[in-house]
Amino acid sequence: MKYELIIIGGGVWGCSAALTAVRAGLQSVLLIEANPGIAQESSAKAGGIVTDLVWHQDDVRWVRRSRQFYEEALALSGDSSILQRYGMLTLADPDRAALLRMRAQNLVEAGIQAEIWDYRHIQDTYPELDRLAPDVTGLWTPEDFHVNPTAYSQAVFQEARRQGLQARLGSRVKVLEPRSNEVIVHCAEERLTAERVLVTAGTWSRKLLNTAGIDIPLRPYRVQLSSLNFADGYHLPMVWDLASDVYLVPDGPHNLLAGDGTRLSEFNPDNYQTTGDDEFLANIADQTVQLMSLAETAGLRSSWAGLCGGTPDRRPLLGQVAEKVFVATGDQGFGVMRGPALGELACQVALGQAQAPQLDPLRQPYSEFPIRPGFTLEDEI
Ligand SMILES: Cc1cc2nc3c(=O)[nH]c(=O)nc-3n(C[C@H](O)[C@H](O)[C@H](O)COP(=O)(O)OP(=O)(O)OC[C@H]3O[C@@H](n4cnc5c(N)ncnc54)[C@H](O)[C@@H]3O)c2cc1C
Structure with a gap:
């Protein structure tokens, strides 16, 4: 045949x-x-x-x-696990606020909802992000979803x-x-x-x-993610912090994915470390705590690495x-x-x-x- x-x-x-x-x-x-x-x-x-x-x-x-x-x-x-409509909040320090405003403008011109939020608006909406500097700028994109x-x-x-x-x-x-x-x-x-x-x-x-x-x-390169557990839950959308390049993705009421660990060298898809490395785990915990004090009480559930194609x-x-x-x-x-x-x-x-x-x-x-x-x-x- x-x-x-x-x-x-x-x-x-x-x-x-x-x-x-x-x-x-x-x-x-x-x-x-x-x-x-x-x-x-x-x-x-x-x-x-x-x-x-x-x-x-x-x-x-x-x-x-x-x-x-x-x-x-x-x-x-x-299957409701396919898609969750969390929206995403992108955070920039003053150095990159202009870039964030430019992204907002580009999105609106492409017909996509986007709003610039100041510190107060971010605090009122997501008080868990209690470690942000008062000069932070946020970009809220409500149509972003998690799949x-x-x-x-x-x-x-x-x-x-x-x-x-x-x-x-x-x-x-x-x-x-x-x-x-x-x-x-x-x-x-x-x-x-x-x-x-x-x-x-x-x-x-x-x-x-x-x-x-x-x-x-x-050229395949390696990217890492961790899953943190918050025993008492949390209230967050997807968050991307431009300064640290950390991103957070809700994964149910108690678990939060936290990533940043891109390794920009070539890896063999048949032979690479598929768990997070020590450096990534140490950094991701610190970086998450710098966004929210609640993360001090979070436990690490698991970590993994996969490959992307450059x-x-x-x-x-x-x-x-x-x-x-x-x-x-x-x-x-x-x-x-x-x-x-x-x-x-x-x-x-x-x-x-x-x-x-x-x-x-x-x-x-x-x-x-x-x-x-x-x-x-x-x-x-
Ligand atoms: C940690 C991490 C986080 C990421 N986060 C995001 C994100 O938030 N948003 C986003 O857009 N992208 C993200 N990506 C990228 C995304 O995961 C990939 O771009 C996407 O999954 C690629 O899909 P694919 O079907 O091309 O590859 P794969 O899902 O790898 O599928 C390829 C398949 O081919 C099969 N295969 C390979 N060789 C053979 C063979 N010889 N014979 C038969 N089968 C074979 C493999 O078993 C595999 O199942 C992330 C990636 C990683 C690693």
Whole structure:
């Protein structure tokens, strides 16, 4: 049997691509995922922040479209863990207040709700943030939400299955062999044939494509998160403190995710430390306490690390890389908020229904380019 499309990798991007493929009317689509379950790698480790990015018109569109995917998955599955409408408060000291105002203006111009809050307004609304300096400026973006990318991917995967998607879970693709009119996909136990293949293998995508002699400019880097427990609960939205680069994400009434620990060097997706390192744990506790005294009583529940995919220009890598072979990767740390839209676009490109020449995965050769954090407010100007 020859599949019309094989998608390799069942995270947020691959599952969104799979749903797009079956909705496009394809009769034989196969999703192959190395783990026994859906979305257990980077997608399971994310903070889950969905906020509007206004660095580029593409980003504005991708986040808007991804929001629709999340809303639809919530409506389809009824799983309330998929999406929480917390809103986000971004904090800046006087040095960066002008940047924050600029972001607010850019958001409003893009049709997105945004308000500048002064110290008093922040204190009245979220008194738990009791360690802020009186000259702090806040940006309130009420439409920002938190998603559970694993619950989303599972809901989308189930919907795609209902519409005819076939799946191999717990099956790792070892080698890709593109030929002129088809692609041979070698797994441990079997050899499959497809008219075309879409690789959505996250930070493994470069390794997998290397087996077909294809090299893409992707460098995986490590990002850490911790989960703090507040026995008596707390009242906070999502918070991003620009001065320390710490972000906080509510995770139920008692647990709060706290992150900042990006390590800007290349890591091997098959061999990296998947728990938070000592330096990260020491710093994150201190930094959280500098925002709120309540954190002094919080306990550390757990910590983990996952990988993000860095690219030379920090734009995604999406498109054709060989005869019948396509890829979508290079999240640069923002692959939950843009992933559903990019999965959809990648599928449409693989099916010849859309073009994305500006995202050509081979637009630059692989090199040890400097890994830079996703984007910063300065990039918005
Ligand atoms: C700590 C942390 C916090 C983050 N916070 C945010 C956030 O708040 N907001 C945001 O937008 N983004 C965030 N991100 C980034 C986000 O997690 C990723 O961009 C996103 O999950 C990428 O999804 P993906 O589907 O491309 O990759 P993945 O979820 O990694 O999926 C790829 C899949 O491919 C499978 N695979 C790989 N190789 C093979 C093979 N050979 N055969 C079969 N299957 C294979 C893997 O098992 C995996 O399931 C964060 C990342 C980390 C690590």
